[in-house]
Amino acid sequence: MSVAEEFEVANAEYAASFSRGDLLLPLKRKVAIVACMDARLDSARALGLEEGDAYVIRNAGGRAADALRSIIISQQLLGTREIVIVHHTDCRMLTFTDEMIRGKLRSDLGQNADYIAFLPFGDFQQSVLDDIKWLKESLLVLDVPITGFLYDVGTGKIVRVEDNV
Amino acid sequence: MSVAEEFEVANAEYAASFSRGDLLLPLKRKVAIVACMDARLDSARALGLEEGDAYVIRNAGGRAADALRSIIISQQLLGTREIVIVHHTDCRMLTFTDEMIRGKLRSDLGQNADYIAFLPFGDFQQSVLDDIKWLKESLLVLDVPITGFLYDVGTGKIVRVEDNV
Numbered sequence: 001m002s003v004a005e006e007f008e009v010a011n012a013e014y015a016a017s018f019s020r021g022d023l024l025l026p027l028k029r030k031v032a033i034v035a036c037m038d039a040r041l042d043s044a045r046a047l048g049l050e051e052g053d054a055y056v057i058r059n060a061g062g063r064a065a066d067a068l069r070s071i072i073i074s075q076q077l078l079g080t081r082e083i084v085i086v087h088h089t090d091c092r093m094l095t096f097t098d099e100m101i102r103g104k105l106r107s108d109l110g111q112n113a114d115y116i117a118f119l120p121f122g123d124f125q126q127s128v129l130d131d132i133k134w135l136k137e138s139l140l141v142l143d144v145p146i147t148g149f150l151y152d153v154g155t156g157k158i159v160r161v162e163d164n165v
Numbered sequence: 166m167s168v169a170e171e172f173e174v175a176n177a178e179y180a181a182s183f184s185r186g187d188l189l190l191p192l193k194r195k196v197a198i199v200a201c202m203d204a205r206l207d208s209a210r211a212l213g214l215e216e217g218d219a220y221v222i223r224n225a226g227g228r229a230a231d232a233l234r235s236i237i238i239s240q241q242l243l244g245t246r247e248i249v250i251v252h253h254t255d256c257r258m259l260t261f262t263d264e265m266i267r268g269k270l271r272s273d274l275g276q277n278a279d280y281i282a283f284l285p286f287g288d289f290q291q292s293v294l295d296d297i298k299w300l301k302e303s304l305l306v307l308d309v310p311i312t313g314f315l316y317d318v319g320t321g322k323i324v325r326v327e328d329n330v
Contacts, residue, residue, distance in 0.1 A: 003196040003219070004249050004312035004325075010213020011323045018321030023205045031168040037197075037220045037235055040188045042209050048175020051210075054168070055202045058223040060235040069281055070202055070225040076269055077261060084169050092242060104241055111304050116234055139276050147169035156183030158176045160169075 023052040031055070032074040034131070035086035036062035036093075040153045043086065047158075055080060061093040062086055063119040064131035068140065075142050082144055083135060086158065087128050088151040093120045125150055128161040188217040196220070197239040199296070200251035201227035201258075205318045208251065212323075220245060226258040227251055228284045229296035237305055246309050248300060251323065252293050253316040258285045290315055293326040 001009075032055045035043045043049070043056055055074045057067045062085060064071075074080040098118050105113045121127035128148035135141050149158040166174075197220045200208045208214070208221055220243065222235045227250060229236070239245040263283050270278045286292040293313035300306050314323040 002310060002312070003194045003247050004310070004314075006194070007212040007249060007314070008323065008325070011211055011321075014211050014213065015321040015323075020205070021319040021321070023318065029168045029171070032202075037222045037239070039217050039220050040185070042214070042216050043221075044207050044209055045216075046176055046179050047172040048179065049207070051207050052204050055204050056208075056223050057202045057225075058221050059232070060222075060238040066234055067224070069231055069283055072270070072278070072281070073225040073257075073266070073283060074202070076266055076273075077257060082168050084172060092238075096242060101238070101241055105237070105305060108241075109304065109307075113237070113305055116237070116305075118234055118238060139274065140270060140278055140281075142274075145167060145169070147167070149169075149172070153188065154186040156176075156180040156186070158173065158180075160173070 020051045029053050030080050031082040031084055032057060032071055032080040033084045033086065034062050034064055034067045034071070036060070036088055036091060038088055038091065038153070041086070041088055041151055046151060046156060061091060061119055061121065061127065064135050065117070066119060068138070071135070072140055075144070081142070083146045085128055085131050085146065085148040086151050087124050087148070088153055089124060090153050091124050093127070094122060094124065096120050125161050129163050185216045194218050195245050196247040196249055197222060197236055197245040198249045198251065199227050199229055199232045199236070201225070201253055201256060203253055203256065203318070206251070206253055206316055211316060211321060226256060226284055226286065226292065229300050231284060233303065233305065236300070240307050240309070246307070248309060248311045250293055250296050250311065250313040251316050252289050252313070253318055254289060255318050256289050258292070259287060259289065261285050290326050294328050
C-alpha cells in the first residue's frame with residue numbers, strides 16, 4: 001500500500017465522524033502561522049488549533065521569505081491580522097549550505113539550481129528573530145503583531161523567542 | 166489575550182501529555198505533503214498523521230511551484246520518495262487574479278508586487294492535475310510517485326484526482 005492509499009484509509013475514518021462542514025470563512029482567529037514542515041511538528045495539535053482557526057503556512061525551516069506570497073494573500077484577501085512564526089530544535093536547516101545542496105543537485109541530477117535560495121540558517125533562535133525582522137521590514141506585509149516561538153521536538157513545548165538586545 | 170498567547174496556553178496542555186520526544190529522523194513514511202494553507206483543512210487529522218510521519222508543506226492553494234524549495238530539501242536531504250498534493254473545495258484561489266491582488270497592493274500600500282506570481286487558479290481539480298504535471302516535468306524533482314487529492318471542506322473527505330484524458 002502506498003502512503004497515499006494509507007491516507008485514503010485514514011481519511012475515511014476522519015470523514016465518518018466529520019462535523020465541521022458548516023465552517024465558513026472568514027476566521028474566528030485572524031492569524032497566519034508560518035511553521036517548519038518538519039514531520040515531528042504537528043502544528044494543529046501543538047497550538048490547539050481546531051478546523052477553521054488559522055491559516056497554516058509550512059515550508060522547510062518555516063522561513064518567512066518563502067512564505068511571502070501566502071502571507072500577502074492571507075492579509076489582503078482573507079483578513080489575517082497577526083502572524084505567528086514557529087521554528088524548532090534539531091532543525092535540519094542547520095546542517096547544510098546553499099553551496100552543498102546546489103552541488104548535490106549538480107552532481108546527482110545534472111541540474112543548475114544556483115538561482116534558488118534554500119534559506120538554511122545557523123541558529124534556530126536567531127532564525128526566528130531574523131524572520132520577524134524580515135517581515136517587519138517588508139513593505140508588502142501589513143504592520144501587524146508578530147510573535148516567534150521555538151518548538152522543542154523533545155518536549156513538545158513552545159517557548160517565545162524575544163529580542164533581548 | 167492575543168492569539169499567540171492562546172497558543173501558549175493550548176501548548177502547555179499539549180506538552181503536559183507529550184510522549185513523542187524520542188522521535189528521530191528519518192521518517193517512517195517517506196512522503197512530502199503539499200497542501201493548501203486553508204484554515205478548514207487540518208492536514209494531520211484529515212490524513213491520519215502522527216508526529217514523525219510526514220513532511221507537511223502548506224501554502225496558499227497548495228501550489229507545487231511555490232513548494233519547490235521545500236520539496237527539493239525534503240528529497241535531497243531528508244529522503245522523501247513520494248509526494249501527495251491536497252487542494253480543496255471552496256478554495257479562495259479561485260476568487261482573484263494576479264492583476265487584482267497586485268492592483269490592491271499598489272492602491273492600498275503603494276507597493277509594486279508585479280514580480281510576484283500569486284498562482285491563483287480557475288478549477289480546483291485541474292489545479293491538482295496541473296501541479297502533478299509541473300512536478301513531473303521539473304528537472305529538480307526526483308521521479309517519484311505523485312498522488313493528488315481534492316479535500317471536500319463540507320464533508321471532510323478526500324477524493325483522488327486522476328487524469329482521465
